[in-house]
Amino acid sequence: MLSVDNLVASYNAGPVLQGVSLSVQAGEVVALLGRNGVGKSTLLRTLVGLVPSWNGSIRIDGTPLAPIATHDIARMGMALVPQGRGIIGKLSVADNLRAAMRAAGSRPALSIDQAIAPFPALREKLPAMAGTLSGGQQQQLAIARAMVGRPKVLLLDEPSEGVQPNIVQQIGQLVRKLADESGLAILIVEQNLELALATANRCIVMAKGRIVHSGPPDEFRNEAVLRRHLAL
Amino acid sequence: MYLEAALNIATMVSILLLVALGLAIVFGLMNILNMAHGELVTIGAFTASLVQVHSGSFWLGVVAAIIVGALVGWVLERGLIRYLYDRPMGVILATWGVSLIIQQGLLLLFGPSPQIVYTPIEGSITLFGNPYPRYRLVLIAAAVLTIAATAIVMNRTRFGLDLRTVIQNREVAELVGIDSRRIFMFALVGASALAALAGALVAPLIKVVPTMGADYLAPSFFVVIVGGAGSLMGVVAGSAFIGGLRTLLDYQVPTTLSQALVLIAAVVIVRFRPRGLLPA
Numbered sequence: 001m002l003s004v005d006n007l008v009a010s011y012n013a014g015p016v017l018q019g020v021s022l023s024v025q026a027g028e029v030v031a032l033l034g035r036n037g038v039g040k041s042t043l044l045r046t047l048v049g050l051v052p053s054w055n056g057s058i059r060i061d062g063t064p065l066a067p068i069a070t071h072d073i074a075r076m077g078m079a080l081v082p083q084g085r086g087i088i089g090k091l092s093v094a095d096n097l098r099a100a101m102r103a104a105g106s107r108p109a110l111s112i113d114q115a116i117a118p119f120p121a122l123r124e125k126l127p128a129m130a131g132t133l134s135g136g137q138q139q140q141l142a143i144a145r146a147m148v149g150r151p152k153v154l155l156l157d158e159p160s161e162g163v164q165p166n167i168v169q170q171i172g173q174l175v176r177k178l179a180d181e182s183g184l185a186i187l188i189v190e191q192n193l194e195l196a197l198a199t200a201n202r203c204i205v206m207a208k209g210r211i212v213h214s215g216p217p218d219e220f221r222n223e224a225v226l227r228r229h230l231a232l
Numbered sequence: 233m234y235l236e237a238a239l240n241i242a243t244m245v246s247i248l249l250l251v252a253l254g255l256a257i258v259f260g261l262m263n264i265l266n267m268a269h270g271e272l273v274t275i276g277a278f279t280a281s282l283v284q285v286h287s288g289s290f291w292l293g294v295v296a297a298i299i300v301g302a303l304v305g306w307v308l309e310r311g312l313i314r315y316l317y318d319r320p321m322g323v324i325l326a327t328w329g330v331s332l333i334i335q336q337g338l339l340l341l342f343g344p345s346p347q348i349v350y351t352p353i354e355g356s357i358t359l360f361g362n363p364y365p366r367y368r369l370v371l372i373a374a375a376v377l378t379i380a381a382t383a384i385v386m387n388r389t390r391f392g393l394d395l396r397t398v399i400q401n402r403e404v405a406e407l408v409g410i411d412s413r414r415i416f417m418f419a420l421v422g423a424s425a426l427a428a429l430a431g432a433l434v435a436p437l438i439k440v441v442p443t444m445g446a447d448y449l450a451p452s453f454f455v456v457i458v459g460g461a462g463s464l465m466g467v468v469a470g471s472a473f474i475g476g477l478r479t480l481l482d483y484q485v486p487t488t489l490s491q492a493l494v495l496i497a498a499v500v501i502v503r504f505r506p507r508g509l510l511p512a
Contacts, residue, residue, distance in 0.1 A: 048407060050403060050406075050407075069406070069411070069413075070403075070406035070407060071405075071406045071409050071410055071411045071412070074406070074407055074408060074409040075409045079407075080407055082403075082404070082407065086401060086403070086404040086407065087404075088396075088397055088400045088401055088404060089400070090396075090400055090512070091393075091396060091397065091400070095393060095396075098393060099393055099394065099397040099405070099408055099410065100408035100409065101409075102394070102408060102409035102410045103407075103408050103409030104409070105409065145408065148408075149408070149409055
């Protein structure tokens with residue numbers, strides 16, 4: 001579904017991504033692990049065109065993406081839930097969802113009812129300003145918003161950040177369910193190792209702008225492996 | 233006396249409202265300092281005058297002004313501003329240059345004397361025993377209609393939702409599939425058309441000369457800043473405050489002094505309400 005080959009990218013001085021190659025199949029959840037500052041968020045932002053790539057290719061279903069604008073990438077079916085959630089605080093919850101219908105491009109978008117079906121708590125908040133929601137509710141809204149355009153690939157950057165523990169678990173279950181039921185390809189960057197290992201089919205480790213290791217989640221339950229790759 | 237003052241205030245407020253509305257969108261919402269905004273008002277007034285002189289119809293001139301204003305806005309965005317969204321100082325310098333070019337160009341073409349604009353609706357109407365020019369009532373109605381239409385476009389249309397999203401977070405807007413450059417282009421074209429419409433509508437009441445735009449740029453900025461950048465109700469509040477105070481002071485003191493006093497009052501308001509009377 002998503003395939004990335006030899007991707008090189010940077011903000012300005014010196015490349016942050018130094019030849020990243022990876023793939024995520026439909027229905028698969030891949031957790032991207034690594035220490036702070038190795039380029040995980042930069043990789044997600046490069047995939048959606050927010051950071052310019054200098055070399056390499058990004059494909060969805062075999063169709064190459066670069067060099068096109070971020071909104072076109074979104075319309076081709078790649079959705080990013082950014083770090084910090086990116087909720088538009090001074091729009092209502094319903095308008096946040098409505099705004100994202102553009103991402104469907106020529107496909108029919110999800111209705112607001114369909115989009116919030118997994119998040120019953122959002123229903124009564126639809127007319128409220130999105131900025132008034134709690135952290136957990138904002139994260140739910142961010143995921144619902146990403147789903148409105150019926151993406152093929154979902155990129156999640158730190159979905160558990162600033163979210164209370166019971167919602168973290170819910171989000172984990174939902175991520176798994178989205179991959180299993182909608183056939184989404186999901187790439188998740190997550191500091192919460194428990195959440196990452198519980199939802200992922202496969203884990204890949206990034207260091208110094210490259211993918212240095214790939215393996216099943218169970219492998220990362222071993223202390224020695226964790227120490228070697230993540231210095232935990 | 234009081235009624236006359238009230239109607240004069242309403243006229244002044246309507247003029248400010250019309251002229252500042254486009255600036256409220258471009259400067260207040262999109263944060264672009266378009267120094268050529270006043271010249272778009274001038275272009276609207278000149279277009280109305282030219283079309284009226286040649287066709288005999290003022291209202292055809294108003295429609296033509298909207299179209300010409302939109303076209304000039306489009307050229308300005310495509311040719312200049314779109315390259316400078318990330319460089320605010322660049323926008324100020326470039327659009328200031330454009331404003332000088334338009335002023336001097338009109339001066340070369342038409343000379344410094346005022347253009348002829350006939351009032352489309354002659355005569356007065358008697359309101360509560362006082363005669364009042366009919367066209368001023370039309371102008372007040374036009375201002376109310378224009379702001380209502382703008383509010384509907386902003387709050388009830390897909391374009392309005394796109395624009396509100398882009399203004400609040402351009403990156404997220406792109407992430408959810410909104411073409412932010414296209415939305416900004418349409419917003420700038422719309423705001424330019426509004427400025428030209430304002431110029432055409434006020435043309436029968438003022439001296440239509442190439443430098444008239446400068447007279448409107450500063451008050452428009454006051455209106456937007458005092459009223460509260462980023463909200464349409466702020467434009468109404470700002471226009472009411474600036475227009476109301478100025479008209480009332482004009483009854484008591486010379487015009488130059490009243491302008492200065494209004495400016496001082498604006499400074500005091502911004503000191504105590506830095507985000508304006510009715511912020512977004």
